[in-house]
Amino acid sequence: MKINENYKNLSESYLFSTIAKKVAVYTQQHPEQEIIRLGIGDVTLPLAAPVVDALHAAVEEMGKKETFHGYGPEQGYGFLKQALMRYYARRGVVLAENEIFVGDGAKSDIGNILDLFDVDNTVLVPDPVYPVYVDTNVMAGRRIVYAAATRENGFLPMPQADVQADLIYLCSPNNPTGAAYSRDQLQAWVDYANERGAVLLFDAAYESFITDGDVPHSIYEVNGAETCAIEFCSFSKTAGFTGTRCSYTVVPQALVRGSLHLNAMWLRRQTTKYNGVPYIVQRAAAAVFTEEGQKATRAAIDYYRANAAVIAAALDEAGIWYCGGKNSPYIWMQCPGGMKSWDFFDHLLEHAGVVGTPGAGFGAQGEGYFRLTGFGDAEKTRLAAQKLKEAVRVL
Amino acid sequence: MKINENYKNLSESYLFSTIAKKVAVYTQQHPEQEIIRLGIGDVTLPLAAPVVDALHAAVEEMGKKETFHGYGPEQGYGFLKQALMRYYARRGVVLAENEIFVGDGAKSDIGNILDLFDVDNTVLVPDPVYPVYVDTNVMAGRRIVYAAATRENGFLPMPQADVQADLIYLCSPNNPTGAAYSRDQLQAWVDYANERGAVLLFDAAYESFITDGDVPHSIYEVNGAETCAIEFCSFSKTAGFTGTRCSYTVVPQALVRGSLHLNAMWLRRQTTKYNGVPYIVQRAAAAVFTEEGQKATRAAIDYYRANAAVIAAALDEAGIWYCGGKNSPYIWMQCPGGMKSWDFFDHLLEHAGVVGTPGAGFGAQGEGYFRLTGFGDAEKTRLAAQKLKEAVRVL
Numbered sequence: 001m002k003i004n005e006n007y008k009n010l011s012e013s014y015l016f017s018t019i020a021k022k023v024a025v026y027t028q029q030h031p032e033q034e035i036i037r038l039g040i041g042d043v044t045l046p047l048a049a050p051v052v053d054a055l056h057a058a059v060e061e062m063g064k065k066e067t068f069h070g071y072g073p074e075q076g077y078g079f080l081k082q083a084l085m086r087y088y089a090r091r092g093v094v095l096a097e098n099e100i101f102v103g104d105g106a107k108s109d110i111g112n113i114l115d116l117f118d119v120d121n122t123v124l125v126p127d128p129v130y131p132v133y134v135d136t137n138v139m140a141g142r143r144i145v146y147a148a149a150t151r152e153n154g155f156l157p158m159p160q161a162d163v164q165a166d167l168i169y170l171c172s173p174n175n176p177t178g179a180a181y182s183r184d185q186l187q188a189w190v191d192y193a194n195e196r197g198a199v200l201l202f203d204a205a206y207e208s209f210i211t212d213g214d215v216p217h218s219i220y221e222v223n224g225a226e227t228c229a230i231e232f233c234s235f236s237k238t239a240g241f242t243g244t245r246c247s248y249t250v251v252p253q254a255l256v257r258g259s260l261h262l263n264a265m266w267l268r269r270q271t272t273k274y275n276g277v278p279y280i281v282q283r284a285a286a287a288v289f290t291e292e293g294q295k296a297t298r299a300a301i302d303y304y305r306a307n308a309a310v311i312a313a314a315l316d317e318a319g320i321w322y323c324g325g326k327n328s329p330y331i332w333m334q335c336p337g338g339m340k341s342w343d344f345f346d347h348l349l350e351h352a353g354v355v356g357t358p359g360a361g362f363g364a365q366g367e368g369y370f371r372l373t374g375f376g377d378a379e380k381t382r383l384a385a386q387k388l389k390e391a392v393r394v395l
Numbered sequence: 396m397k398i399n400e401n402y403k404n405l406s407e408s409y410l411f412s413t414i415a416k417k418v419a420v421y422t423q424q425h426p427e428q429e430i431i432r433l434g435i436g437d438v439t440l441p442l443a444a445p446v447v448d449a450l451h452a453a454v455e456e457m458g459k460k461e462t463f464h465g466y467g468p469e470q471g472y473g474f475l476k477q478a479l480m481r482y483y484a485r486r487g488v489v490l491a492e493n494e495i496f497v498g499d500g501a502k503s504d505i506g507n508i509l510d511l512f513d514v515d516n517t518v519l520v521p522d523p524v525y526p527v528y529v530d531t532n533v534m535a536g537r538r539i540v541y542a543a544a545t546r547e548n549g550f551l552p553m554p555q556a557d558v559q560a561d562l563i564y565l566c567s568p569n570n571p572t573g574a575a576y577s578r579d580q581l582q583a584w585v586d587y588a589n590e591r592g593a594v595l596l597f598d599a600a601y602e603s604f605i606t607d608g609d610v611p612h613s614i615y616e617v618n619g620a621e622t623c624a625i626e627f628c629s630f631s632k633t634a635g636f637t638g639t640r641c642s643y644t645v646v647p648q649a650l651v652r653g654s655l656h657l658n659a660m661w662l663r664r665q666t667t668k669y670n671g672v673p674y675i676v677q678r679a680a681a682a683v684f685t686e687e688g689q690k691a692t693r694a695a696i697d698y699y700r701a702n703a704a705v706i707a708a709a710l711d712e713a714g715i716w717y718c719g720g721k722n723s724p725y726i727w728m729q730c731p732g733g734m735k736s737w738d739f740f741d742h743l744l745e746h747a748g749v750v751g752t753p754g755a756g757f758g759a760q761g762e763g764y765f766r767l768t769g770f771g772d773a774e775k776t777r778l779a780a781q782k783l784k785e786a787v788r789v790l
Contacts, residue, residue, distance in 0.1 A: 001561040001592050002513035003652045007660050042465040052458035055675070056451060062639065063447035069638040070437040104499055104670070111668030112507075115534060118397035135667045139510065166396040197396050243464040243674045244457065257398045265402050272530045273506030275499070278676055279638045280450070 006141040015361035026349050036384040038372045039355045043240045048296030054287035058280035069279040074271045076102025080282045083289040093220040102277050103247040106205050106234040111136045116265045124165035128362030133169045148365050155179040155323055159192035171203040176362045176371045177332040178324015180215045186222045193228035200229040208238040210327045226252040239288045239297045246285040304329045307381040308374030314385035318392045329374040336392050344370050352387035401536040410756035421744050431779040433767045434750045438635040443691030449682035453675035464674040469666045471497025475677045478684040488615040497672050498642040501600050501629040506531045511660045519560035523757030528564045543760050550574040550718055554587035566598040571757045571766045572727040573719015575610045581617045588623035595624040603633040605722040621647040634683045634692045641680040699724045702776040703769030709780035713787045724769040731787050739765050747782035
């Protein structure tokens with residue numbers, strides 16, 4: 001029996017475990033010091049009332065023989081896909097119902113989509129990056145090349161004519177940097193992919209945080225994307241579903257390579273290796289698109305974005321360069337005085353009791369940068385912003 | 396960009412779509428005839444009251460900031476894994492908490508586990524079989540060999556010394572045949588796998604239907620299984636979770652090949668490509684193991700098993716050979732008078748208005764057999780059994 005030896009090539013990620021250990025040591029030494037955690041990208045507000053109501057109603061249905069739901073369609077119920085079609089149509093993107101696949105999370109979908117591609121492909125991944133893009137391809141044994149995201153390019157790398165890439169990951173608004181591509185920039189990526197027959201894997205998990213009119217919410221707002229792009233999105237950040245689990249993936253019918261239709265391949269993959277999202281969760285997700293649902297979930301996003309603005313204002317006052325915050329819950333700041341990521345982590349914990357995420361943990365180009373999130377409590381975030389300014393001042 | 400060309404080797408499964416088309420034509424021609432569906436393996440009873448109560452309580456938690464749950468552990472919450480440890484311990488199987496992985500369905504887990512194995516392995520699959528075992532390996536391009544399940548071996552094929560196999564699928568109690576391996580038979584498979592370093596993929600999805608004391612509920616009741624077997628199980632049939640989605644997979648710490656621990660590999664796979672089962676669903680699954688939960692879910696299983704017994708009694712009266720029904724919701728009957736599977740399907744639909752599943756749809760060895768399920772309504776199943784007897788009599 002031969003094991004998948006590619007697993008030996010995975011590097012252990014010590015990022016969040018190292019953070020946890022450092023915080024534990026500090027807490028033991030300073031039991032009186034309050035710790036404010038602005039590190040991990042998890043939401044803190046509860047599910048919105050219309051979503052809670054929809055869940056209770058669906059649970060009641062499941063408890064009665066006449067309204068019970070057994071196996072559903074693996075690719076999601078029509079009521080949810082139709083709500084998503086209307087959501088896309090608001091921005092002029094017309095999708096067919098069978099181009100939408102409901103899933104349990106963008107992480108699952110982004111990992112599982114790789115089943116459709118040969119091992120012998122070159123994958124282009126931005127650096128710094130969400131580690132899942134890298135690890136899922138290392139597991140399969142694909143070649144990986146990196147596109148450097150730097151302060152010079154606004155952490156928005158553009159296509160390079162001399163780089164050969166078959167699968168291209170884009171995340172906009174970006175995790176971890178919060179940077180978001182403009183329409184023209186995405187058009188350049190779409191044209192590049194179409195010219196070479198490459199496939200764009202477009203991660204739109206943070207689209208609901210976009211405020212800038214020039215930043216597309218969907219790759220399909222860009223001309224020609226339907227022949228080269230697969231889009232992933234999730235209810236996790238849009239509606240606080242990190243513990244409730246629902247996502248959606250769009251695979252256009254026009255996305256064809258040789259004789260194979262990627263839409264049909266993904267349908268076959270999902271019907272063979274997946275059995276769909278719980279009925280009650282799909283009802284909860286559909287409730288996000290009602291008038292009350294939109295109002296309540298927009299309020300939560302505004303709350304998180306206001307937190308990011310508070311952090312941004314503190315950095316402006318301190319004269320520190322950053323990107324993100326505007327179209328994103330993430331602030332990506334340059335460590336002051338040329339400090340390294342982990343050194344600034346230690347300094348901020350020591351002098352402010354604030355926990356963030358060292359940029360070096362997201363890739364080589366992240367060294368010297370630091371991620372803070374707007375997902376915390378509003379009052380604590382205000383306190384953290386104040387302490388951040390003071391901690392920078394003493395440097 | 397190179398697509399995964401193995402998808403071209405998948406054969407389209409027309410089984411359930413052909414059934415649906417035939418039933419639609421018949422219904423149009425005979426609008427007065429009631430159709431009784433004993434074909435698809437989906438449950439019909441609602442979620443048990445203790446499960447519904449647990450769901451409502453968990454939804455309330457999700458609606459309040461103080462008790463909200465965001466990202467949970469990808470491999471499942473401790474409260475559910477501990478309930479599963481106690482469930483296994485009842486039969487003397489001692490598992491560590493980190494040997495259990497909570498998932499969204501046995502279909503997902505059985506498909507995704509293949510990430511751990513090299514393409515260059517030979518897979519042994521029983522015939523007839525749950526089509527997922529075959530299709531997931533065709534997608535990856537692995538060699539498949541079949542173990543013939545026949546009336547002669549009671550639809551329980553045993554290891555053949557001259558067959559080289561690296562990955563071996565066993566499903567007991569079996570879908571579609573309802574046959575269940577004894578302890579001695581499973582010991583022979585475990586010994587065979589350990590001798591050759593093969594890995595057994597043991598599908599225990601129907602374990603809760605077992606009545607026979609000599610039939611193990613878990614492969615780990617068999618000596619030596621911890622060094623060769625991965626076990627998959629689900630709440631779908633045990634507690635009517637086909638539309639609620641929860642499963643569990645056991646990967647023992649002792650399962651090591653070369654320098655790679657399969658438990659660590661699966662943990663890495665799941666933490667990289669998966670984000671866990673909804674908190675509310677894990678609370679629902681844990682409620683299955685309370686005293687009230689066990690009572691209510693056992694009652695549903697007894698109901699389905701009684702349906703299977705009604706069908707079995709009708710076949711006994713008609714003098715037709717069958718297996719299953721005793722430790723399984725499935726009855727696997729030989730078509731009367733040497734009829735082929737689809738001919739008997741047409742005959743039963745025409746003369747009884749009863750829909751079953753042609754055995755030929757599960758593999759070449761299924762030809763001449765027919766599957767009926769106990770998952771229907773009790774009264775309709777009694778009526779179907781009566782009509783089945785009459786339909787056989789007129790042949």
